[in-house]
Amino acid sequence: MTQHTEQRPLRRDAQRNIDALLDAAKQVFGTSGVDAPAKEIADLAGVGVGTLYRHFPKRSDLVKAVFQAEVDATADAAPALAAEHDPVVALEKWLHRYTEFLATKRGLASALHSGDPTFDALPAYFIGRLGPAVGSLLDAAAAAGAIRPVASPKDLLYAVSKLSVTMSDEDPEHGRRMLDLLVDGLRYQA
Amino acid sequence: MTQHTEQRPLRRDAQRNIDALLDAAKQVFGTSGVDAPAKEIADLAGVGVGTLYRHFPKRSDLVKAVFQAEVDATADAAPALAAEHDPVVALEKWLHRYTEFLATKRGLASALHSGDPTFDALPAYFIGRLGPAVGSLLDAAAAAGAIRPVASPKDLLYAVSKLSVTMSDEDPEHGRRMLDLLVDGLRYQA
DNA sequence: AGCTAAGCGGAACGCTCTTCCAGAACTATA
DNA sequence: TATAGTTCTGGAAGAGCGTTCCGCTTAGCT
Numbered sequence: 001m002t003q004h005t006e007q008r009p010l011r012r013d014a015q016r017n018i019d020a021l022l023d024a025a026k027q028v029f030g031t032s033g034v035d036a037p038a039k040e041i042a043d044l045a046g047v048g049v050g051t052l053y054r055h056f057p058k059r060s061d062l063v064k065a066v067f068q069a070e071v072d073a074t075a076d077a078a079p080a081l082a083a084e085h086d087p088v089v090a091l092e093k094w095l096h097r098y099t100e101f102l103a104t105k106r107g108l109a110s111a112l113h114s115g116d117p118t119f120d121a122l123p124a125y126f127i128g129r130l131g132p133a134v135g136s137l138l139d140a141a142a143a144a145g146a147i148r149p150v151a152s153p154k155d156l157l158y159a160v161s162k163l164s165v166t167m168s169d170e171d172p173e174h175g176r177r178m179l180d181l182l183v184d185g186l187r188y189q190a
Numbered sequence: 191m192t193q194h195t196e197q198r199p200l201r202r203d204a205q206r207n208i209d210a211l212l213d214a215a216k217q218v219f220g221t222s223g224v225d226a227p228a229k230e231i232a233d234l235a236g237v238g239v240g241t242l243y244r245h246f247p248k249r250s251d252l253v254k255a256v257f258q259a260e261v262d263a264t265a266d267a268a269p270a271l272a273a274e275h276d277p278v279v280a281l282e283k284w285l286h287r288y289t290e291f292l293a294t295k296r297g298l299a300s301a302l303h304s305g306d307p308t309f310d311a312l313p314a315y316f317i318g319r320l321g322p323a324v325g326s327l328l329d330a331a332a333a334a335g336a337i338r339p340v341a342s343p344k345d346l347l348y349a350v351s352k353l354s355v356t357m358s359d360e361d362p363e364h365g366r367r368m369l370d371l372l373v374d375g376l377r378y379q380a
Numbered sequence: 381a382g383c384t385a386a387g388c389g390g391a392a393c394g395c396t397c398t399t400c401c402a403g404a405a406c407t408a409t410a
Numbered sequence: 411t412a413t414a415g416t417t418c419t420g421g422a423a424g425a426g427c428g429t430t431c432c433g434c435t436t437a438g439c440t
Contacts, residue, residue: 011386011437037427048389053429201406201417227396238420243398 018055020045025066030104034063034111060118063111067122071129074101078133087141092183094137098130098157099164099179130157147186208245210235215256220294224253224301250308253301257312261319264291268323277331282373284327288320288347289354289369320347337376 010018024045028036041062042049056062077097081090112119135153142149150156163178200208214235218226231252232239246252267287271280302309325343332339340346353368 013437014387017388038429039427042389049429050389050431051387054387057429059428203405204418207419228398229396232420239398240400240420241418244418247398249397 014055017045017047017051020047021052021055021062022066022069025062026070026104029063029066029108034059034108058118060111060116063108064118064122067105067108067112068125070101070104071126074098075129075133078137082137082140086146087137087144088146088183088187091134091137091141091147091186092180094134095160095179095183096176098134098160099175102161102164127154127157141186150186204245207235207237207241210237211242211245211252212256212259215252216260216294219253219256219298224249224298248308250301250306253298254308254312257295257298257302258315260291260294261316264288265319265323268327272327272330276336277327277334278336278373278377281324281327281331281337281376282370284324285350285369285373286366288324288350289365292351292354317344317347331376336378338378340376 021041024041028041028044032040038049038052038059042052045052052062056065074097078090078094081093081097084090085093112122131153134156138147138150138153138156141147160179160182163182164175211231214231218231218234222230228239228242228249232242235242242252246255264287268280268284271283271287274280275283302312321343324346328337328340328343328346331337350369350372353372354365
């Protein structure tokens with residue numbers, strides 16, 4: 001999920017614990033919010049709190065790591081979907097995946113805007129990873145002649161996020177239909 | 191600042207303490223954020239923590255009360271300004287006052303969107319107090335023939351808030367100039 | 381197998397939230 | 411003004427969480 005890129009590789013158990021903590025934190029952040037007790041996360045991961053603090057000295061480190069892991073997972077879904085489905089379906093499925101990510105992110109949003117400098121680089125990371133991901137899907141679909149060209153992947157990400165913010169307040173199905181509509185709008189008319 | 195409207199009037203010392211707590215909370219929220227230690231607020235107000243909890247059992251009660259007090263103060267400034275200045279100047283001054291309020295509110299924003307049901311009624315309170323406040327200033331200026339009629343006070347509040355959100359990131363002076371521009375736009379051309 | 385250093389767990393400490401109640405302070409009444 | 415009755419106050423006490431620290435464990439190497 002996350003590997004350190006320093007000279008010494010991390011010990012196996014350490015890497016295992018980091019992954020377990022990331023999984024646990026993602027889950028706990030979703031249920032109990034970002035201010036959940038550290039022990040709750042450590043317990044769920046099956047490690048002591050000392051281990052948590054060893055790898056993530058500050059809470060913001062953990063939040064950041066969870067966020068990046070989710071961005072990575074979402075970005076990595078793009079090539080996988082592209083391999084399994086035809087271009088437009090892959091794009092559709094990926095955008096749904098992306099809205100799920102946005103829903104998760106909502107819990108982290110207040111933390112992200114808290115002014116902690118640890119989070120300053122995250123928006124750039126977000127665009128840097130997700131932009132190329134949609135970009136490749138869009139290019140593939142456009143190359144197949146299935147959709148019209150889109151000005152910029154970034155605009156699409158932004159538009160979908162706006163769409164899913166307003167949608168969350170009401171019926172979640174409603175948001176899904178709106179997104180489908182957007183994708184249909186991308187297609188060339190017969 | 192805030193008075194209880196129940197049958198029994200509040201004891202004098204109690205009312206004094208409530209006001210002191212509100213002042214202190216407003217100040218502390220501004221410097222240390224809404225998660226500041228309760229003791230810090232109590233100390234600044236010159237009361238014990240017990241007193242704080244008596245009047246504001248939940249932290250959200252205090253946040254809400256501070257917010258409402260600020261809304262009230264901002265709304266009450268309208269008639270005062272109207273009495274002292276000619277219509278357009280009063281409107282101008284009040285809008286500047288309003289942007290100051292928005293700046294303060296930013297600290298509370300994350301709390302307001304936290305999903306706590308205590309805060310559900312606040313947006314309505316905001317419009318209910320501030321809408322008529324600008325409304326009366328606009329009407330007075332329009333009646334004096336100084337400005338063109340505005341579709342709705344609510345729209346103006348919304349527009350100014352949008353303006354001041356984008357402005358806060360950069361030069362504060364910049365935002366002030368933009369606001370002045372907006373007010374100038376309201377005037378009838380010679 | 382034996383050595384070394386990275387990594388682990390959880391006890392312990394300090395800080396904050398929240399409750400509670402004996403006594404102080406205020407108001408109403410005479 | 412004096413008194414009774416009530417409200418309100420302050421801070422000690424209990425509980426819970428965050429964070430640190432260090433003796434023990436275990437992976438990785440020879």
